[in-house]
Amino acid sequence: MRIDDPALLAEVTAAFHAYEAALMADDIAAMDALFHDAPTTNRYGVGEVLYGIEAIRAFRKGRGGSPPRKLGRVAITTYGDSFATADAEFVREGSDRRGRQTQTWVRFADGWKVVSAHVSLEGTTA
Template sequence: MTIDDVRALAEVTAAFHAYEHALMDDDTPAMDRLFHDAPTTNRYGVGEVSYGIEAIRKFRKGRGGSPRRRLGRIAITTYGGDFATADAEFFREGSPRRGRQTQSWVRFPDGWKVVSAHVSLEGDAH
């Protein structure tokens, strides 16, 4: 298995940034196109858990957009030509807390899609 195949890495990196752009623009049709359209696609958010693409779509419609943020460190790795992980730190405007986002991406016949996502904010250290 090839780790970080150049072509696959470039494709999933472009898809990752397309998702971030859609998220900041609250472009829900674009976000939907980048998530796998299936009941097996899941997203754990900061304040919600969504099992299946329909639950994810319902959450996006009710949210009214994502808080503005800037990305920190991004680590994208491909495993073979059809699977990748994307891990990113982010910082919301007006907040000192670091956020974390993890996505699992799979290449389907119609392109790279998120099949699992997790978003969280760091808690207070004790």
């Protein structure tokens, strides 16, 4: 298995940054397009546990946008030709607490999609 094929790494990196831009713009349609449309897609957030794309969509519609944040270190790795992980650190505006985000990406016929995501803040137990 090839790890970090340069072309695939560039594709996933672009998808990751497209998601980050959509998140900061509260572009729900763009975020939705980057998550796999399936009941098996899950997202754990700082205060929520969401099973299935419909729960994720409902959360985004009711959220009113993500708090502004600045990315820190980002580590993206591809495994083979259709699986990748993205791990990122961030700091929300007005806070000094480090946040962490992990995304699992899979390449489908219609492109790279997040199938699992986890967001947390250091020092929280929720």
